[in-house]
Amino acid sequence: MFFSVVIPTYNRLPILQKCLRALENQQIPSGSPISGYEIVLVDDGSTDGTLNWLQEEAAEFPHVRSHLQNHQGPAAARNLGVEKASGDTIIFIDSDLVVTENFLQAHAEALTQADSDRVFTYGRVINTCNFDDPTSEPYKVTDFSAAYFATGNVAISRHWLDKAGLFDTRFQLYGWEDLELGVRLKQLGLKLIKCPDAVGYHWHPPFALAQIPNLIDKEIERGRMGVLFYQKHPTWEVRMMVQMTWLHRLLWGILSVNGLLNERTMAPFLQWLIDQNKPQLALELARIFLNWYNVKGVYAAYSQLNNS
Incomplete structure (x- = not known):
């Protein structure tokens, strides 16, 4: 070969x-x-x-x-x-x-x-x-x-x-x-x-707070592309993959306290973890609000599609 x-x-x-x-x-x-x-x-x-x-x-x-x-x-x-x-x-x-x-x-x-x-x-x-x-x-x-x-x-x-x-x-x-x-x-x-x-x-570079705006933008983009994915393959499996289910809204809504845990409120703790040389752990915790942005992004894009 x-x-x-x-x-x-x-x-x-x-x-x-x-x-x-x-x-x-x-x-x-x-x-x-x-x-x-x-x-x-x-x-x-x-x-x-x-x-x-x-x-x-x-x-x-x-x-x-x-x-x-x-x-x-x-x-x-x-x-x-x-x-x-x-x-x-x-x-x-x-x-x-x-x-x-x-x-x-x-x-x-x-x-x-x-x-x-x-x-x-x-x-x-x-x-x-x-x-x-x-x-x-x-x-x-x-x-x-x-x-x-x-x-x-x-x-x-x-x-x-x-x-x-x-x-x-x-x-x-x-x-x-x-x-x-x-x-x-x-x-x-x-x-x-x-x-x-x-x-x-x-x-990938070690996680830093300065990366957060770009990461949020990517999650919103991923939500928009997730809707395109679902348009092509309107199955439950794809809905699960792109987080377009009530389960994901409930999960990330609870974990983020309906958005109260976000890039602003978590910033001091995330920076403390980074200072402790634990950037990977900080990134994993940041995924709480990043996933919430993704779920909101996919539903916003889906709503826009249905209203167009």
Whole structure:
């Protein structure tokens, strides 16, 4: 099999450098089912000099094939990546993911050991804020994901993507474009195979209060895209995923005390946790009001849709 690793990127140059170097450092043993691989990087209109840097350092990245598009979001970027890819098997990762040296081999072994062609593999994603040594982070309970199809670390035969119809480019805001494609793949009968040996370390900066306005905006965007997701697939399963149920309104309404626990009232305690070198715990507690914003966002978008 020939792998095409499709990576959309937008203004992520420092961590992208680590991402690409890790992919160039893959160990592929003799007898591997991998005949070769390429890295298809799609720059989604970055303004941080991503492609200029890559041109200057081209000798270090012989596997990289880069493409540029105007800023249209990750769905369009991944579609372009698949269109330009040469491989029969596509691996999707994000540009802030740093993989281990046996990453490609682990995906290949899991795919070849499957008893059916109607499968895809989903690797392990470990969240870290350690920029200097991201792969030193241990696996944590909070790293567990029950997602069926998430593009942070997944390998799939290209023909299934073509059959499903690729990503819906109407998902231009934050969230759901990969899980929506997952619904269509599930309808085709594809089975998820967990591949814990294909490890990627998802880097993000340590949580700080200054990030909160952007995180709130993302939750509101995720609510709006959740309504689009539900429009396409009006099922109870999708309602649960996008938190558009009375259960979620009740849960996050209670936990946030109907919004009384918010970015202003919780700020002193969150800052205290950050000062105690516990930014991850602070972020998990901030999710109380972030999820409340998401639930309110999805219902506001749904109401607007019904009234239009």
